[in-house]
Amino acid sequence: MPGGSTGMCVSPTYRMLHDSTLATFLELTRTGNVLRSFNKSDMVAELVNGVRILFRSADEPDRLRGTNLGWFFLDEGALCAREVWLILIARLRESPGRAWVCTTPRGFDWLWETFVQKAGTDYAVVRSSTRENRYLPKDFVTRLEEQYSSTWQQQELEGEFCDLEGSLFKRHWFTTIRESPARLKWFRYWDLAASVKTQADFTASACAALNKETGDIILRDLIKVKEEWPVVRRLILDTAKNEPDVMLGIEAALHGIAAIQELRREPALANVTLRSINVTKDKVTRALPVASRAESGHVKMVEGSWIKDWLDEATVFPHGAHDDQVDAVSGAVQMIGEFKRRLLVAGPLT
Secondary structure, three states: OOOOOEEEEEEOOHHHHHHHHHHHHHHHHHHOOOEEEEEOOOOEEEEOOOOEEEEEEOOOHHHHOOOOEOEEEEEOHHHOOHHHHHHHHOOEOOOOOEEEEEOOOOOOOHHHHHHHHOOOOOOOOOOOOHHHOOOOOOOHHHHHHHHOOHHHHHHHOOOOOOOOOOOOOOHHHOEEEOOOOOOOOEEEEEEOOOOOOOOOOOEEEEEEEEEOOOOEEEEEEEEEEOOOHHHHHHHHHHHHHHOOOOEEEEEOOOHHHHHHHHHOOOHHHOOOOEEEEOOOOOHHHHHHHHHHHHHOOOEEEEOOOOHHHHHHHHOOOOOOOOOHHHHHHHHHHHHHHHHHHHHHHHOOOO
16 A cells, blocks of 8 residues: 555454454564554554554444545455445545455355446456465365365355355255164254244254264254243153153253253153253354265155155255254254264273
């Protein structure tokens, strides 16, 4: 940028600005000895050539108004509303009048419309693959490929705009089997609804196991109800009574914590393993390992009346009206993974 110009670096949230955008900027400019000063209170930096840089978040877009800029950089643009872009380009009242957006695509959103569909001669798209990053840990991309479906690989690894509408799961990826293999370790996850209002979520439960010989995830059944807690509690107890060797899991958050504490006092569950499951990722990220296995033909469903409703929900995820069964399957698969990791840490039994 020409000396003396004023620019702005914008991130979707203050936390992202502080932890990522600003942290990277300070590291690079200090290493390169081009940073003259940084005022932490005002969030303003000045380079040795006189370039002045304001660091701001898009938490409240209207606060980006008023400043005259020569340029701006918008980080993770797909996580920002179109309004942020429109406000910022109206601030380009000084030379050189340039703007950059860095992002991972998120479907055919406003960025695609602006930079691809309706782009003029002043717009350009530069795509970069994650594979080109020489600073990533060894096998980083390989691990992601194991978790992502092909469409998500296109978006997340190759930086391509993709139509993700109902594309996380495809109906033909799933295979139905007459009965489950013998001697499997089963896990049942309960996704508890917070309300029974008409538009509220369902309580859903999935029972799953890993066939170590084939690498298949076996889905034995799914349960979906919209009932008050006393009815759901009785359903959990009755189901556990009929599945004494199945490990139970409930999300360790909000009403789930109270439910776990109450259920652990039940004599009927005295010999049943009940685990609280920590959920730290968003719904789509949690579902990706299931989608990856399904696409490779490694998710099998035991025949039952539950299958149609499950597939109807899964094949419109994450855009359908409900996603409770997907959450339940994701939770059961998470339990399988955590169980495997505990065995590895503990080592072989002697």
